[in-house]
Amino acid sequence: MTRDLERNRSFSRRELLSAVGGLGLAGLAGCTQENPNLGSTAEPPSDGPGSGGGSGTLSGDISIAGSSTVFPIASAMSERFEESYPDIDVSIQSTGSGGGFANYFCTGQTDFNNASRPIQPEEEEQCAGNDVEWIELKVATDALTVIVSTDNEFIDEGLTVEQLREIWSADADVETWADVEDSWPDEPIELYGPSDASGTYDYFIEAVIGEEGSHRQDYSPTEQDRTILQGVAGSEYALGYLGFAYYSQNSDSVRAVPIKDGDGDYVEPSLETALEGEYTPLSRPLFTYPKVSALQEGHIEAFARFWLDNSTSQEIIAEEVGYVPLSEAEREQMLGRIYAAAEGLN
């Protein structure tokens, strides 16, 4: 009660109201703007005036999943795309080629699936079962690289494809380096490679081991290329394989093994040898698979075009990411596929 009395003594409610009201009115008089949302009722409220500029009129979400090998390309492209189209939200997830197809793309959740090998028949079936139509776009060429530690001195010339098959095949009983080549040390081979969710793994089976063989399982599988790199760098008797980008950016800690295919020469992996087609059989195409229904949305088509337009860029693909860019002819072919899909011509 005394508190109430005191309060009433210090100022009356009417005084307070008039003071606050007056202040408020005075404040509001000079501090108003026109409601930006009313001018363009068709636009969602988040699109304020001038936020986009001429090119920023497209908006929407784009979700990408799939191969960790293609991930750096997708992220480099998205980064540049975002600069021109800030209202488009791109999200990229690294799940491995197979993981992306099975869990995200063919269930209809993502717009693009990156893959470091072509889509497989059972994945095609799964996609067809969920009415997901797709097109295949080649985005770069990779040189799958076999690496050993820089301490490794006994492999000087390189490995043949047969020796690789012997080492990595499940049937062969190769335990030590001496089992591969008599002059090599009698030390167990430590093997590091990608796990079976990875397209790199699938491609390695296809190119080296052969469809009828199978990949040995007593190695250290991982989805993280860095783990392979660290494992191999740490031991003189280790052997591993991964995408070229990882090798090229870390070529001081590991050494790439030249590969001899059949009667050819030992060829070291490099952007040139992969582009010239000399580095066989381990140079491989990298893909992204957009969903056709997604391509028919303006912002996703724009992104696909942007990606392919820049897929011949030496600066992005070769220097920043470390793969071989497309040729002009390949790019035109891929852009044609996007056009056909976006217009619903297939």
Next chain:
Amino acid sequence: MATNTETGEIEDFGQVSRTVGTVFRYLLLAATMFGIVMLAILLLYVANDAIRPLTADLGWHLTFFVGLVLPTLLVGWTVYRRDRAALSFGALLVGTLVVSLMFSGGVALLAIDVIPPLVAFAYAVGLVVPTAATVGLTRYAHRISFTTRLIATTMVFYLALFGLPGPIGDPVGAPSLVPSLVEFVLTRPVIPVDRVMVATVIGGISAAAVGSYVAGVRDWTIGLYAAIAAFLASTAAGYVGPFVGLNPVPAVVVTAVAFVPTVAYAWRGAFTEGGSPLGLAFAATVVGGALVGAVAVDALGFAGPQSWVDWQFLTSSHSGTAENAGLYPAIGGSILLMSTVAALSFPLGVGAAVYLEEYAPDNALTRFVDVNISNLAGVPSVVYGLLGLGVFVTYLGRSAGTVLVGGATLALLILPIVIISSREAIRSVPTDLRQASYGMGATRWQTVKNVVLPESFPGILTGTILALGRAIGETAPLIMIGAPNVVFDLPATLGSKVSAMPLQVYAWSSLFASEDFYTKAVPAGVVVLLAVLLAMNSIAIVLRNKFERAG
């Protein structure tokens, strides 16, 4: 005290050695220190990689040593000798400023990039008006029955937020008859400028908090004046900001969230009864020293450390080159995820805790629930991720990796911890207080509302914040629910894909070949994550200390 043996002979003590005891004691000490030292070494190592203090000029270090460290030590020592409480107040004041500045950064991020000011303003009006009506109804209309009041209150809120007929009419396609208050505000042709709307909403909340804080110390009149002053300060900041190089909206937010509460705390600590103005001198030395050092370094041209954690890192999004890569969308994503988690887990957790402590009968079912909650707190996070994936994505068909799904999954993850810590807090309310309340004829509901919850609130809050601290670092559940590794924008809605700080750090550590990502961007991300975590935990610790002193 020699002992008698069976034969009746008396034996002496023999030798009692202290060695075993001493060894045991130091072994225990070693065990205690082992984890802490290891952690400290790791953190120093990471911080060194991220901030790289050794890359700064010697002059830079010297300037800050002379300008900041030396005066701080001198003043600190003097203050400590005069009045220990003053030193701890001064240190807390500096801490308050730093932590509240960090939080204002988070709020500014929301105000600028996530919630448009007009939307926030409209919803604030849509909530404040019916709340005022409800308070008025409760205060001035005693006669009406509880049911009538409940219906009236619900109606007022519904009308303000949804209009007529609102969501109820949507399924049958009823046309909108009366627009909601929110809609009404959203469609005004002339609206206040952004800085005024932000000042009204955030400055208003801050002013209300400061007002009630001051009123708690003094009385309602002073509190009201303080609230008005705080509100005016926030509003004014929007107009003063541009003159000191700040954009209006961030200026308002920083003033309302950081400066106003800090000033209130400084006033309380320095100028009220039992206050220690000396602490103010200490805080002023630290803040002033830092500013003087910054200005001097700039003027003398000494290069600072080439820290990887810099403004660019905090405000840009991921990039393919490590130099340009930043954490912004991940920071924003973490903030939004934590807001969702808090909004979901706090009411559920506290509700469950109140029920179990105050209402539940002691029977087999309750004990069964008890045991299960304790077990659930220990379930690995990846299992919760699987649960989230199964329930929200597969069963309910929400799209994977969104704010809502991520927040709900993390909320499930910390729910048992929130329940357990809230129960601890509620249990620590003395039974005397409850008995006294019952003795005065209060019902159980009144007792819970007026005695138990207010008494245990700081403890509940502490537990919740610590649990949020666990959630903010979780990576596995987010990977399980398919959160993307990289996004380039803040999520605009609850249904947008979201990344989080730990996910971004994980992506940098594993998906990019460049060594710079691994050796610099990753430590920088870890340092930012830890800074946010420590800021959250510091609030919890301050709350707990205050709570313990009061209790």
